[in-house]
């Protein structure tokens with residue numbers, strides 16, 4: 001469990017932190033990764049977090065290997081399904097805790 005959170009944090013720092021540093025959202029301030037916003041936006045379950053991360057939403061690109069349509073997906077490297085699962089677990093866990101700092105070294 002602790003190890004999965006570490007792996008989730010490492011992935012998050014690689015793929016998500018550019019827009020979601022410390023659980024925020026630099027592009028859309030009403031769509032942070034804090035529970036208050038996740039609940040209001042209907043993204044407060046691991047399943048929904050997985051879906052948004054896989055297919056993207058609005059101005060967020062999707063990272064899934066089979067993400068479509070292409071214009072909604074990242075132009076960079078895609079993530080494996082298992083990596084997106086870890087990220088969904090990590091984001092939910094962090095939201096439940098109020099986004100404490102996780103050391104990844």
Ligand code: HEM
Pocket residue numbers: 012015016017018019020025027028030031032033034037038039041043049052053057058059060061063087088091
């Ligand atoms: C794999 C890494 C990422 C994860 C796990 C992730 C996760 C999420 C989640 C769970 C939401 C829903 C938040 C809410 O509605 O309160 C969200 C929304 C959003 N994210 Fe990300 N994100 C990632 C990467 C990015 C990146 C790199 C960008 C910027 C290029 C970005 C931009 C956005 C935007 C603009 C929204 C709002 C979408 C909307 O509601 O229309 N995200 N993200």
